[in-house]
Amino acid sequence: MAGFLLQQLVNALTIGAIYALIALGYTMVYGVLRLINFAHSELFMLGAHISYFLLAVAAANAGGAALTLVLLLVFAATFVVVGLIGVGIEAAAYRPLRGASRLAPMLSALGVSIVLQNAVMLFVSRRPLPFPAFLPQLSFELGGAIVTAKQLFIVGFSALLMVGLTRFVNATSFGVRIRAVSENLQTAQLLGININVPISLIFFIGAGLGAVAGIFYSSYYGIAVFSMGFIVGLKAFTAAILGGIGSIPGAMLGGFALGLLETFGTGLLPIVSAGSIGTEYRDIFSFSVLVVVLLFRPSGLLGETVTEEGMVYKRDF
């Protein structure tokens, strides 16, 4: 039993780390622009596909010790390329709409999402691509649970990225500007901050992290497919809300919390309901969590407490 629980814990942490990385992109963009960036899930998908090709090139040209270095280069290149795509999308599709109603950029994001998904479907593949296993197929036994190198790598690397992001946001001048614009766009502008710089930066980092999550996800499940973004994106968004949308530590916590809830909740469903409800109810469970959290604690785990007045943005839509 302890082994089973430990196993589930490891699985939950792995998927939770992936959710957390994607959730960061949603939460940072929402924190500044109050925009549900529907295109973010496609950037996650793009990350998986771009790295697929980079990995193929890398595997053909490197081996042995050099491979580790090349792998890191693949991660960096995917981060940068998808990050720049994210910046480009913001500049082309969201920036012109900054003064318009809040619905307009959301729907523009939707259009971008359709374009990206179909572009990948047309120019890459309709069918799921078998994602190369770039990590050694090692596994360890730990108190009855089997931990693979893949899982260790995903959790470790994600943790590293999150620590890096936290340091960046808390201790650099760019980070200060990011926090300033997410606190209050207008005031930041009045204080002489060129708000386009931190906003672009947010899109760069958010998209890049999403892309890395894409690599993790595809290597974990062994496939990359053009339609993989939607449901994972929706869950990551759930995670961002669970943690408190707009809050960076909240997104991290929310990702892991959703991972845990999903893994354990789904594991318990058949036991609690005596087998009548099976694991196919996993997604229903996740969305029910979302609804319940929003009803009872709309500010999420770490978000600022939302008073009724605080929720008012006059003329929302």
Next chain:
Amino acid sequence: MTSDRSALNGAAASPALDRLGRARAIALPLVALAAAVIAVLNAPTYYVRVVDMVLIYVLLGTGLNMVVGYAGLLDLGFVAFYAIGAYSYAILASGQFDIHLHFALVLVIGGALAGLAGVLLGIPVLRLRGDYLAIVTLGFGEIVRLLLNNLDWLTNGPQGISRIDEPRILGFALAEPQDFFWLLLPLVAIAFTLVWRLECSILGLGWAAIREDQDAARGIGINTTFAKLLAFGLSATLGGVAGVVFAAFQRFVDPVSFSFWESLTVVLIIVIGGLGNLVGVAVGAAALIVLPELLRDYAEYRMLLYGAGLVAVILMRPRGLIDRRYNPAWVMRLLGWR
């Protein structure tokens, strides 16, 4: 006195002109209707099918517009009510349980069930505002779709329900898209009239007040919770009615038809048309349903172009294609009804 009033209103001064105006007011819609009849009777089935789909989406848009356009509450799970309507007909008029209720009866049942679901969803969630409401409704929409997918004993799961009964109305079986056109046209006309009257009513004004400033609306004595619940319930009812017609039209339903994209399509329709404007709903539905059909020639590039077109339209006209000024009142003035 009479001449005074007509001068004030700027109405036609001479009785002859007035009579001409009245003749025009009756003749124009009749001509338009006759043209539509001739066109539909002669058009290939494929075109009529597209027109039917446009009309179904006009119904959906009219429903969602009440919540999003009038009351200013973003609902991203509207497809749930559409699905409830569609599955009502699929379950109550097919071989699934060997129940074969009359179409008109299911139209009422489906609408009522969807409206009930709207109110039941509305009671807990309407104290949330803005994006929080949007996300809860999104979650609800997904939950309904996943339930349809998983409750095999009721909905037959991912395979969906096929061989749904052909609806019969007054002894006529509705089988061809042409037949459905004659069902949908009056339905849309009734929905438009009712919703337009609601928009002009005190309730509609209350919705507008809530949309502009909820606290001020409460301050002047509007029962905001009740008004919002009504908006939710009525819009869900229309969604359910559209769902029943859709199920009868396709004679097949499966969970794939009720994905999150469907909710978004309806939101797109009302935003692209022009939020809070019934004329905009009609134009938006026509644009968003016909555009992908026109792009059929480009086969696989279709959705790519569609997405790019969406972004372009929103960038160029973020407030929608149709200005608020061109509302149904404007159409009526154009026809000389006012």
